Amino acid sequence: MESPEPGPDAEPLPGTAADTGPRPVRCRMCGRPLTGTASRRTGLGPTCDAKLHPAPPDIRTRRHEVEQDPLPGV
Secondary structure: OOOOOOOOOOOOOOOOOOOOOOOOOEOOOOOOEOOOHHHHHHOOOHHHHHHHOOOOOOHHHHOOOOOOOOOOOO
16 A cells, blocks of 8 residues: 655645745736845835835935125125
């Protein structure tokens, strides 16, 4: 009679405990596999997330030169 347990080379049946493992999570925009915890949580890779949510401009880069009259007495 055959043993009911599969050998070490046998593939696990779909839906069994041996089949379940970490599922590959892919980016919703480009389809690349996600590895980081934050990326897996949001469903977007860092590159695609930066495209959708660009960083706000730094206040120091928004300065511009203003023409001014010379101060009197100088």
